[in-house]
Amino acid sequence: MSRRAAVLGHPISHSKSPALHSAAYATLGVDIEYSAIDVTVDRLPSFMDSIRGDDAWCGLSVTMPLKSAMVREVDEVRGAGAHLGVINTVVFEHDAGRVRRVGYNTDVAGIVEAVRYAGVVAAPHAAILGGGGTSAAAVAAAQELGARHVDVFVRDAGRAGDAQAAADAVGISLTVRPLTEAATAVAGTDLVISTFPPRAADSLAEELAGLPGTGAGVLLDVAYDPWPSRLAEVWHGHGGAVVPGLEMLMYQAAEQIRRFSGCDVNAAVIDVMCDSVGLPRRVF
Numbered sequence: 196m197s198r199r200a201a202v203l204g205h206p207i208s209h210s211k212s213p214a215l216h217s218a219a220y221a222t223l224g225v226d227i228e229y230s231a232i233d234v235t236v237d238r239l240p241s242f243m244d245s246i247r248g249d250d251a252w253c254g255l256s257v258t259m260p261l262k263s264a265m266v267r268e269v270d271e272v273r274g275a276g277a278h279l280g281v282i283n284t285v286v287f288e289h290d291a292g293r294v295r296r297v298g299y300n301t302d303v304a305g306i307v308e309a310v311r312y313a314g315v316v317a318a319p320h321a322a323i324l325g326g327g328g329t330s331a332a333a334v335a336a337a338q339e340l341g342a343r344h345v346d347v348f349v350r351d352a353g354r355a356g357d358a359q360a361a362a363d364a365v366g367i368s369l370t371v372r373p374l375t376e377a378a379t380a381v382a383g384t385d386l387v388i389s390t391f392p393p394r395a396a397d398s399l400a401e402e403l404a405g406l407p408g409t410g411a412g413v414l415l416d417v418a419y420d421p422w423p424s425r426l427a428e429v430w431h432g433h434g435g436a437v438v439p440g441l442e443m444l445m446y447q448a449a450e451q452i453r454r455f456s457g458c459d460v461n462a463a464v465i466d467v468m469c470d471s472v473g474l475p476r477r478v479f
Contacts, residue, residue, distance in 0.1 A: 198227045199251045200455050203234045203242070203265075204258035209420055211441065211472045212256050215448045216455075218471035223458045227253060236264045243268045243296075250294070254455035255285040256448070259392075262328035263357070269298040276300035278364035279331045281357060283447065286454045299454065302332035305447025306415060307339050310386060312477070313438045315413045319385035321345045324377060324399070326355035329390040329417055334361040334369065337386065344368045348377040378402035382433070385412040389426060393418040400425040403433070411435030417443060441472050 202212040208231070216229040234242050239261055246252055257265045262281045266272060269285055276282040282298035318341035323333045326349040337345045347358045347369060355371045362369035372380065377399055381387045389396050396416070403426070414430040419440035427437045445468050449460045466476045 196251060198225075198253040198455075199230075199249075200227050200254040200256070201230045201232045202256035202258060203232050203239075203261055205233050205235045205260060207231045207233045207258070210258065211419070211444060212258075212448060214471040215445060215468050216256075216452060218467045219449075219452045219460065219464050220456065222464050222467045223452075223456055223460075225456045225458060227456060234261065236260055239264050239268060247294075250289065252287050254287060254451060256451055257283045257285065259328065266298060269296040271295065272298040274299050275303045275332070275335055279303075279335060279357075279361045280364075281328045281331045281361075283332075284451050284454065299450075300332055300335075301447040301450035302329060302443070303335045303339065304450050305443040305445075306333060306336035306388065308446040309438050309442040310336075310340065310388075310413050310415055312442070313413045313415075313436045315340060316385050317341050318343065319412065321386045321388070322377070322381045322384050323347045323358065323388045323390065324374070324381075324396060325349060325390035326358045326371070327390060328357055330355075330358040330388075331361035333388040333390055334358050334367065335365050337388070338362075338365040338367040340386070342367065342386070344370070346370050346372055346380065348372050348374045348380070350374045374399065378406060382406050383411055387412070387414045387430075389414065389416045389418070391418060393420060393424070396424065396426040400429045404429045406433075408433040413438060415443060416440055419444070439474075441474055445469065445472065445474060 220227045284299040288295045321337040321342040413436045415438040417440040
């Protein structure tokens with residue numbers, strides 16, 4: 196029987212996940228049909244009810260704005276997602292005629308692998324731009340990379356709850372700071388993770404452009420369309436390494452593919468995933 200998987204979010208037409216997953220499944224030789232489905236937070240419970248009892252489903256990828264809401268729709272959350280209260284992956288476990296929906300957060304692994312590949316220093320001085328659901332994974336990733344403290348820059352301090360909860364969960368200290376302080380503060384920082392949507396960091400980029408180059412560290416900008424972002428251009432111009440959001444997306448998708456298919460994702464699979472979205476192949 197052909198199995199089904201999909202990425203859920205709103206909007207979703209821009210998603211690169213179908214290309215990544217489909218390329219991997221074709222190479223692995225597994226019969227999983229993967230699609231993109233537009234689902235809002237309000238419609239999520241009814242969608243999840245609609246697929247209950249359909250044994251074809253093996254997994255869901257979850258993107259904004261559903262990462263927190265999906266926690267209420269699963270039977271169990273494991274791994275980092277259990278600590279963060281934010282998930283981006285649902286695996287349908289079939290056992291003795293019963294199906295359990297298990298949530299995971301593979302964004303943490305995606306961030307860690309992407310910035311490690313870019314050469315981030317050990318125990319980096321870390322800063323995060325934005326305080327939404329992806330910032331929780333960014334905080335956990337910074338802690339896993341050895342950071343002892345992280346600064347989170349937001350327009351509204353009241354919207355940093357996900358990041359603060361993540362810091363409490365993984366045991367890293369966190370300071371919430373106004374976005375107006377970000378340009379000067381992040382110039383030269385070892386690791387900056389921007390969780391802003393496309394173009395939302397453009398004004399910050401212009402402020403940063405007016406500062407002298409400081410031999411910046413690694414910037415991961417989770418926004419990948421359009422690319423390069425203005426923030427990425429300025430960071431690169433200041434001598435820093437830039438990691439596009441597609442790198443994170445590819446690495447977190449690799450973990451999802453392992454869980455959905457039960458197959459090992461080796462270097463050959465990673466190569467075709469890179470090809471599918473125009474990333475350079477890995478050099479290890």
